[in-house]
Amino acid sequence: MVLSPLAVVLLSGVVGMGVAFLVWLHRDRPGAGPLAVFVVAASLWAVAYGIELAASGVPTMERLVQIQLTLSVIIPIAWLVTVIEYTGHPHWLTRFRTVLLLVEPAVFVTLVWSNQAHRLIWSGSGTQYISASSVTLVPAYQVAYWGHLAYILLLILTGSVLLLRMLFRSNTVFQGQGIALLLAIAVPTVIHKLFLFGVLPMAFDPTSLGYVMSGVVLSVAILRGQLLDVAPVTRELGREAIFTELDDQVIIVDDECRIVDINAAAAALLDGDQDSLLGRPLQGELSQLAETVPSPGERTQTETTLEHDGGVRYYDVRVTPLYRAYGVVSGHLISLRDITDRRQREQRLDVLNRLLRHDIRNEMNVVKGNADLLRDSADADERERLDRIIRTVDDIVDRSNKIGRVTEALETEQHSPTPLRKLLDTVISEARERNPDATITLTSEADLWIQGGPSVLIALEELVENAVEHRAAPEDPVEVEITATRTDGTPGIRVAVHDNGPGIADHEREVIRSETETPLKHGSGVGLWLVNWIVRNLGGRMSFPDTDGPGTTVELQLPAADPATDEPAPADESAPADDPTATNRSENAD
Template identity: 50%
Template sequence: MIRLGTGLLSTADGQSRLLVGSEPVSLLLVLTAAVVGMGVAFLVWLHRDRPGAPPLAVFVTTASLWSMAEGLELAAAGFGEMRALAQAELILSTVIPLAWLVTVLEYTGRGEWLTRRRLAGLLVEPLLVTVLVVTARRHALVWQSTGTTVFGNTSVFAPTYGIAFWAHLAYSLALVVVGGVLLGRLLVRSNRLHRWQSTALLGAIAVPMIVHALFVLDALDVVTSGFDPSSLGYVAAGIVLAVGILQRELFDIGPVTREIGREVVLAEMNDRVLILDGEGRIVDANRAAETLFEGSRDDVLGNTLATVLPDLATALPDTPTEGRLELPLESEGEVRYYDVRIAGLSRAYGVLSGQVVSLRDVTERRQREQQLDVLNRLLRHNLRNDLNVVRGNAELLGAAVSGEEHDRIDRITSTTDDLVATSDKIGQIADAVERDERSPIELCSELDAVVRDVEPRFPDGTVTVDCPEPLTVTAGSSLWTALEELLDNALRHGGDAPTVTVRVAENVADRQVRLDVIDDGPGIDEAEIAAVTSGEETALHHASGVGLWLVTWVVRGYGGTIDFAVEDGTTVTVRLPRADGSLSLDDATPSVTE
């Protein structure tokens, strides 16, 4: 439909006035808009497996048909043809806002909201407008009056709009605003990529719809001379969409996957998660959190945390800041211990608006730690004391016997000493786990000191250290224990005159320092290595001592790795993070090469 402010206007009552226009240029523009729009619709359809693509294809196709109908209206010769094309344009305009809203709902991950009943409700207005447009000759609800106007060298349809048209325009704008609000929320919460996507979608509908609304309100007559520029708005929308599609970002990396993924993660987590608003009310909770309540999750939503879980509410800080604590909570007569973590929720400009509270059940872990602590103390103290008693009596008995019986006494004494040494190593492991703190350590100096301490124990052994430059690693006091154990093990099992070579080098690319301990002995037994590399003791794979476990736990605790290569001796390779490097190798698994 065309509305002009100047030119020759012929209306139903025979009145006319002078108008000026450029029909060939306008015809070219609207037909170009139609062609570009259909091309964009085709590109969108090629990506129809992406969230929001099918309804967006409908949206762009309908907009293109609208532009094409407007171009045909400019070229039409008779009043009846112009009126029919204007009716087609108005009917097509009922599809665009609804297709837009469905596109936004699918794109933002809210497609499940559009049930059949709700879709039927949204279709009532387009169907009603279609009926009114088809029967427009019998009433004045859509057009109060109709006529033609001269635009360039042609006549075009020029109606006066009725109340049904204005109601349709208001409904269309309402749907656009709803979609805009959903995209606006996504803009605030999204990263840079999704902000660009949301802005592109929002601009694709906002520009032509706003332009069309201003046109029918006669706000653009001075600029457009009465020509409807809505089609040009769709050309701009097509360009924006085409850019997004050709860059493979608009539909390939949609936020719906991220939103659904977050919901699934939250729903399937074993941790209990509560979301609180600024007043301490529970606004959401996952399924796991229902174990904390007496009723269901829906029963507690909207209630304050102090009402539902007073002990937890009392333990939380007064202000919504990040924090962590351990808290016992009673549920169904059973006390469970939880590792509680608190994170603040921020609005724009950093204003805190609530908290996310997650609770991880650590009851079993806490019990295991207590059991291990008791067993450790028994092994380190009670058993050690009893072994000292056994050794003392064996020495007394050895003084009273001779010959073969004395050899047996020596065997008892040697075995007792080994068990005491194992007890000491277990104590060292416990200390390394409980109290060790990381700090920069100059590895070459530390290694030289360990060699000076170990060499006197093996007078027939030779240790060669190749450490060309000072290298600083991130470690703690237990590093000495690990290095000592590596050298002791290599010299002890290296034969009558063992030779051990230690090489230290820097791996610049990985921000690591590599330490190789190479011996010429028979090699570490496969069962020993298998137990350490698998991370557990089994009936088939178990270590005869705790030395390798001690080294492995210490190295991995510092974010390093340990590897074993058995060939003409054993090479143990330890990699530790440089003091200025990354600790991302934590929990790496040892490997073995034969």
């Protein structure tokens, strides 16, 4: 069935202008402007051809052909500019290049509208009936037209290369968008060229229908493929900004370890200009760094020292291979991070840790031993002072031992499913032996398992011990309530320790929440710090929920685990044998 001129005009105009409207809605996106020009020009071309089919008289038909040829000049240029902006290379379109791009189209349009004087576009024309009411002009195209056709194909080929290059480097979303842009120009171009060379044995030029198909493809890409919402130019600009503005030093070398790209931070490290360093061997610029580049295809991470500004700096070096087609290594990306400050902090911490865990502890033992000797020969008043010295020394040594246990546990322990009730029973039993006058109550759901290690026991001991030791007045009874339940909504275990003591000061809570201490804002001890470190190492968190009555509640959120198959569930020692409930209670009254 041959479409009538009116059908061609209606279908092409509606579809083309509809797509143009969709593009206009995204006019602030990269490539939206030239893409709108492309769609409008293609639609008007189809409309002009439809009017030609309905027109009568050769002069009118020739004017419509001139309009179509003029519009055909706009389409490939607009499409190429769309691709250039879409793929993130708008800087290519300098004023000089834009003028060169428009020289041939301007000459061609001038020749089209002056064809009667020179006949370089077409030398003669005839008419051919498509249907009883439709006649089309059949020009005899000359050399200027075929030269322009070659120029159009060159523009389309250039844009296609840019798109194909992007397709091989992009993910699925951008690949779909690139294919849509390729089809938008390829479909009508192929149809038009097949018609010109007589491959399609028909009098009706189907190019207009090709642009209708392109409009459909672009519509789908805009509505479903986020053609103008998520464009690769944004990603490319982001990558370029990261590379140029990153504080870390980044160097890209080829397969012969020559510098092919370098950011400003790395250029400063090499004491050179970015442009002047390109093409130079890395071995000649920084031999220590060149030695870190592995064999092709290997990925490495190491530390090295480099001299810069008259001093030695430590760097974490990561070398990543860069692959081209078929898995061939084309070079390596070298990134350096200055870790000098971190190394110095680690060294200071190691020294302080050794002093705290060994030297100070040994010296405190010497102080305690001499205090014990003096105590035997001292009078009552001096003995009391010496007892205070001994208690202080014991506290320092205990704190040092505690920090040592936590540090070792955090560095070496392996997390595994652990029965929580078993840990709580151990902590409560030891706390009762040390504080027989304390009332400790445990409420626990049955069969609670956490993902942890020995350090959890230290954290629970610290919380319970703090709750027992801190009371409002020496004569006040100590009441500690421990609750262990499953959290709502998320797979975790909640352990709450509540006491009736004086409470934790607000500034101490804030120190733990902010995870930093300053000379004007610090905690009075390390107990809560140790608990917080342990819980964070497990992937949990510690909080201080508000309570209605006196005292303090410290709450731990711990990761839950599936029960281990080789360890039985903890027995309920306090619940009656015939009570199948899931709540276990253990209490020691005054």
